[in-house]
Amino acid sequence: MDSTVDRTAVFKSLVVPMQVLTPDFVVAAANDSFLKLFGRSQADLLGRDVFAVFPGNPSAPNDPDVQGAVRMRASLERVVATGQRDTMALQRYDIEASGRPGVFEERHWSAINSPVLGPDGEVKLIVHSTEEVTDFLQELRLFGEHDITRARSELEAMRTGIYARARELQELNEELKQAHRQHRQTALMLREVIEGQRRFVFDASHDLRNPIAGLLTELEVAIAEPDSDLPQILRKMLRDAERLNDIVNDLLELARLDAARPAATxxxxxxxxxxxxxxxxxxxxxxxxxxxxxxxxxxxxxxxxxxxxxxxxxxxxxxxxxxxxxxxxxxxxxxxxxxxxxxxxxxxxxxxxxxxxxxxxxxxxxxxxxxxxxxxxxxxxxxxxxxxxxxxxxxxxxxxxxxxxxxx
CATH class of the missing domain: 3.30.565.10 (Histidine kinase-like ATPase, C-terminal domain)
Incomplete structure (x- = not known):
């Protein structure tokens, strides 16, 4: 992947309207799609409380059925508290018609609030992404209010199910990654143990060869030179035999300890x-x-x-x-x-x-x-x-x- 990619440019050019908020709900950034959709500029948004910029539905500020600011605040607070993504129910927020000041057109939105976590696991930023579903809801109205309510309920249930499955897949993916890491660690530990055992056998064999070589040498001298000092040769052979005995006893003791069979206490x-x-x-x-x-x-x-x-x-x-x-x-x-x-x-x-x-x-x-x-x-x-x-x-x-x- 090219490490020189300008992430800011990518964010600005995304098709999905997005704005980035701080944990205390101050607007930190907004992409071009968001600014164009809501008819705002960067100067209108940056550094301002999101609820000061969007206090409520401008065409019906006192209508509780279309007042989404309370739901928006509750969703953002859940993201900050849990560090998890929160999908909001469909919201109505009307937009001023182009070229007609003071005239608002009905708009409906599907929004998702996603946390950006820091190294300590705390929420550092919140990405608020929104998608307009007005046309879809207007088509549903052709079926009557009862059908709209039912279709909306089914749509919400479907979306909830999709996001739930997505979260489950993400959690399963994390579990698989963790299992893979543990498997690799276990494999590395086994490899180190096997390598350690190989070195141990090699070194032990080398240590055993020295006294054995000494014994063979003294025996060859005793056989080849009948007039040699036999007591001196026997003393050397005894020291080599004692050396062999010590090494074998040490190896046996280590084998008993490695077998995890401690003697009675x-x-x-x-x-x-x-x-x-x-x-x-x-x-x-x-x-x-x-x-x-x-x-x-x-x-x-x-x-x-x-x-x-x-x-x-x-x-x-x-x-x-x-x-x-x-x-x-x-x-x-x-x-x-x-x-x-x-x-x-x-x-x-x-x-x-x-x-x-x-x-x-x-x-x-x-x-x-x-x-x-x-x-x-x-x-x-x-x-x-x-x-x-x-x-x-x-x-x-x-x-x-x-x-x-x-x-x-």
Whole structure:
């Protein structure tokens, strides 16, 4: 479509008589057909209240049967209130005969008031379009007043039905457009999921190949060189086997989490959980704790222990001197934080680190054997029990925050 079309010129040249009103019924524009039909100029109309310009039928101002100003105002008010098009019943408004001042000819009109909505949904303008039906009504009179009334009633019913069907079609069209948009969004989401799964399988296969290649290499050396240091070869093979076992366990855990089959829940005191896990582990760095009493959640203790273990393993890899663990109640949440004093996480990377198999350069340097699955598994466990796990701001080092709903 040509974007250089002069819309003002198009409006002025429309055959259907039209005038444009503001929401307070001031004339903002009128096309040439309207001006010619009513014998007015732009100066007569623009900037004036429409009811001051057309106060009522000029040939019978006091006749209630032909007084259309009240109906016109009511129609315009409905458009402003509802933001919907309003079709008026047939109106009589006589026009001064050409070349005969003071002599008015009977005229009958069919009018429609249509809203022009702004971005906020409010009515900004009203388009008043009108069409003369005088000749049609005069032909109906040939059939007598009774037939006129009946024909008029049938005509009104027909027109009402047509506009009702038109509105229904418009609403159905909007529903179809909305359904199409939702379908496209769903298709895009499915495409992203499939692409994510493809990348995940590729990356997981790549990570599995490294320890397998190591095992094959050590076996080939042991076979080809009988005098080689067998205990040293076995130690290397053991490390590769442990690496394989860790990756497989992580993949199985993710598969269980993705299957949406959470383990049975129980009441878990986060403070006791932290104390038990610290006693069970042998850490190579100092750990400071600040643990409140009676911070209890509904979850699977084994999976929460896995979550905490993954956070501790990550902190140990990156810390410089010490790790801090806190457990507090911040209703309606229980809050567990693991903080290290390492290099920290850039704000742009705080969501990336929770992507499966995503490992930042610093993590690869500090632990080349890491799988990149620990933090994603920890977040999936948090989500399973209605919680959140995220990386937050901290002056020095990284700060991981777990929030779970407190048990009632």
């Amino acid at each position: 129980e009441l878990v005191d986060l403070t006791h959980l932290v104390i038990d896990e610290l006693e069970r582990r042998t850490l190579t760095v100092a750990v400071a704790t600040r643990l409140d009493e009676q911070v209890v959640v509904h979850a699977c203790r084994i999976r929460l222990a896995r979550l905490l273990d993954n956070l501790l393993a990550n902190a140990v890899r990156h810390t410089t001197t010490a790790i801090e663990i806190t457990v507090t109640a911040d209703p309606p949440d229980a809050v567990l934080e693991v903080i290290d004093d390492g290099p920290g996480i850039a704000p742009a990377d705080r969501e990336r680190i929770f992507e499966r198999l995503r490992r930042l350069d610093d993590a690869r340097r500090r632990d080349p054997g890491g799988s990149g699955l620990g933090l994603p598994i920890a977040r999936e466990i948090a989500h399973t029990y209605g919680g959140r796990l995220y990386a937050a701001d901290h002056p020095t080092g990284a700060r991981f925050v777990l929030r779970l709903p407190l048990a009632a």
